[in-house]
Amino acid sequence: MSPSLTRRCAVLLAASALPLLATPASADVPEGWSEPPPVSLLEMLVLIAGIPLVLIVLIVLAVLLPGLARGEKLRSTAAKDEWFGGPRPSRELEPSRPVGPTGGASGRW
Numbered sequence: 662m663s664p665s666l667t668r669r670c671a672v673l674l675a676a677s678a679l680p681l682l683a684t685p686a687s688a689d690v691p692e693g694w695s696e697p698p699p700v701s702l703l704e705m706l707v708l709i710a711g712i713p714l715v716l717i718v719l720i721v722l723a724v725l726l727p728g729l730a731r732g733e734k735l736r737s738t739a740a741k742d743e744w745f746g747g748p749r750p751s752r753e754l755e756p757s758r759p760v761g762p763t764g765g766a767s768g769r770w
Contacts, residue, residue, distance in 0.1 A: 690696065725735070 729735075
Protein backbone atom coordinates (compact mmCIF):
# COMPACT_ATOMS: atom_id res chain seq x y z
CA MET A 662 0.00 0.00 0.00
CA SER A 663 1.15 3.50 -0.70
CA PRO A 664 1.99 5.80 2.21
CA SER A 665 -0.85 8.20 1.40
CA LEU A 666 -3.40 5.37 1.35
CA THR A 667 -2.06 4.04 4.66
CA ARG A 668 -2.25 7.51 6.18
CA ARG A 669 -5.83 7.98 4.95
CA CYS A 670 -6.89 4.63 6.38
CA ALA A 671 -5.27 5.46 9.73
CA VAL A 672 -7.01 8.84 9.92
CA LEU A 673 -10.35 7.25 9.01
CA LEU A 674 -9.91 4.52 11.62
CA ALA A 675 -8.92 7.03 14.31
CA ALA A 676 -11.82 9.34 13.49
CA SER A 677 -14.32 6.48 13.65
CA ALA A 678 -12.89 5.21 16.96
CA LEU A 679 -13.04 8.58 18.77
CA PRO A 680 -16.76 8.44 19.59
CA LEU A 681 -16.26 5.01 21.14
CA LEU A 682 -13.66 6.39 23.53
CA ALA A 683 -15.92 9.12 24.88
CA THR A 684 -17.18 8.59 28.41
CA PRO A 685 -20.24 10.18 29.98
CA ALA A 686 -19.71 13.19 32.19
CA SER A 687 -19.63 12.45 35.89
CA ALA A 688 -20.88 15.79 37.16
CA ASP A 689 -23.19 16.04 40.14
CA VAL A 690 -26.23 18.22 40.32
CA PRO A 691 -25.06 21.69 41.39
CA GLU A 692 -25.78 22.73 44.95
CA GLY A 693 -29.04 24.61 45.31
CA TRP A 694 -30.71 22.87 42.39
CA SER A 695 -33.64 20.61 43.12
CA GLU A 696 -33.78 17.05 41.87
CA PRO A 697 -36.36 16.95 39.05
CA PRO A 698 -39.17 14.41 39.37
CA PRO A 699 -38.91 11.38 37.09
CA VAL A 700 -40.84 11.51 33.82
CA SER A 701 -43.14 8.60 33.07
CA LEU A 702 -43.11 6.77 29.75
CA LEU A 703 -46.55 8.12 28.85
CA GLU A 704 -45.48 11.74 29.43
CA MET A 705 -42.38 11.17 27.34
CA LEU A 706 -44.39 9.69 24.44
CA VAL A 707 -46.85 12.60 24.55
CA LEU A 708 -44.00 15.10 24.40
CA ILE A 709 -41.98 13.32 21.71
CA ALA A 710 -44.72 11.92 19.45
CA GLY A 711 -48.08 13.35 20.48
CA ILE A 712 -47.41 17.06 20.16
CA PRO A 713 -45.78 16.82 16.70
CA LEU A 714 -48.64 14.61 15.44
CA VAL A 715 -51.24 17.10 16.68
CA LEU A 716 -49.35 19.93 14.96
CA ILE A 717 -49.21 17.96 11.69
CA VAL A 718 -52.96 17.30 11.83
CA LEU A 719 -53.68 20.99 12.53
CA ILE A 720 -51.52 22.09 9.59
CA VAL A 721 -53.17 19.60 7.22
CA LEU A 722 -56.61 20.75 8.34
CA ALA A 723 -55.62 24.41 7.92
CA VAL A 724 -54.60 23.67 4.33
CA LEU A 725 -57.53 21.43 3.33
CA LEU A 726 -60.51 22.97 5.13
CA PRO A 727 -60.80 26.20 3.08
CA GLY A 728 -61.01 24.23 -0.16
CA LEU A 729 -63.49 21.74 1.30
CA ALA A 730 -65.63 24.63 2.60
CA ARG A 731 -65.80 26.01 -0.98
CA GLY A 732 -66.97 22.61 -2.21
CA GLU A 733 -63.77 21.56 -3.93
CA LYS A 734 -62.93 17.88 -4.08
CA LEU A 735 -59.71 16.42 -2.75
CA ARG A 736 -59.04 14.46 -5.93
CA SER A 737 -58.34 16.23 -9.16
CA THR A 738 -60.51 15.42 -12.18
CA ALA A 739 -58.00 16.92 -14.62
CA ALA A 740 -56.69 14.81 -17.48
CA LYS A 741 -53.80 12.59 -16.55
CA ASP A 742 -51.70 13.69 -19.54
CA GLU A 743 -51.85 17.42 -18.88
CA TRP A 744 -48.39 18.96 -19.11
CA PHE A 745 -48.00 22.55 -17.92
CA GLY A 746 -45.25 24.45 -19.70
CA GLY A 747 -44.76 21.68 -22.27
CA PRO A 748 -44.63 22.03 -26.04
CA ARG A 749 -47.64 23.61 -27.71
CA PRO A 750 -49.87 21.51 -29.96
CA SER A 751 -48.46 20.91 -33.43
CA ARG A 752 -51.05 23.13 -35.17
CA GLU A 753 -49.41 26.17 -33.58
CA LEU A 754 -45.94 25.08 -34.66
CA GLU A 755 -46.74 24.86 -38.35
CA PRO A 756 -45.06 27.60 -40.42
CA SER A 757 -47.27 30.46 -41.55
CA ARG A 758 -45.84 30.31 -45.07
CA PRO A 759 -44.18 27.52 -46.97
CA VAL A 760 -40.53 26.91 -46.24
CA GLY A 761 -38.33 27.64 -49.22
CA PRO A 762 -35.00 26.08 -50.17
CA THR A 763 -33.10 28.63 -48.05
CA GLY A 764 -34.57 27.55 -44.74
CA GLY A 765 -37.42 28.32 -42.46
CA ALA A 766 -36.14 31.65 -41.16
CA SER A 767 -36.63 33.37 -44.52
CA GLY A 768 -32.90 33.54 -45.00
CA ARG A 769 -31.60 34.93 -48.26
CA TRP A 770 -28.22 34.22 -49.83
